[in-house]
Amino acid sequence: MSRKETSIFGLETITHYIGFCEKAVQQLENDQASLLFGFSAILALNHIPDWLQYKLTIEQRKVLGVSSVNEAKVKEHFENKNCDVKLVRSIANGFKHLRLSTDTQKIEGYGAGPYGVGPNGVPYLLIDRGDNFKGQDRWATGLTLCQHVLTFWTKELESIL
DSSP states (O other): OOGGGOOBTTBOSHHHHHHHHHHHHHHHHHOTTOHHHHHHHHHHHHTHHHHHHHHOOHHHHHHHTOSSSOGGGHHHHHHTTOHHHHHHHHHHHHHHHTOOSSOEEEEOSTTOSSTTSSOTTSOEEEEEOOTTSOGGGGEEEHHHHHHHHHHHHHHHHTTTO
8 A cells, every 4th residue: 555545543635634733733722731732733743744745636736836846855845935844843853863953841830931932820832943033033832833833734735625
């Protein structure tokens, strides 16, 4: 069976998989301090390019403008459009290989974490985007990162969903 024909627990199309990702992000919305929900959402979102690479029809590839893109370049095509997609991949791969290039923390306690980032007095997951981002742009909560990436994919793929 080819990857194109594979069904994973009933998920068969990119539409099914985006729905799965929406549920993963919703779980994180319900408990944004949960490492399980945060990492599940990040992993799910990280694998959207794989689904695009292997599950799209020729017509869907044309609509998205990736018909001439080598299958191995699909990830780079979309990462070049949105730096948060690349950040999600960096976190997912860093967790997998134990070589995280992005600082992550679980923030707990009143007054903890950078000022003005995250919910006040409620635990959450924090991501440091790095020195090249200034002020509050340097920080993202796990929830906001996942929401931004899901919104990007939903808009980017709306013509084929």
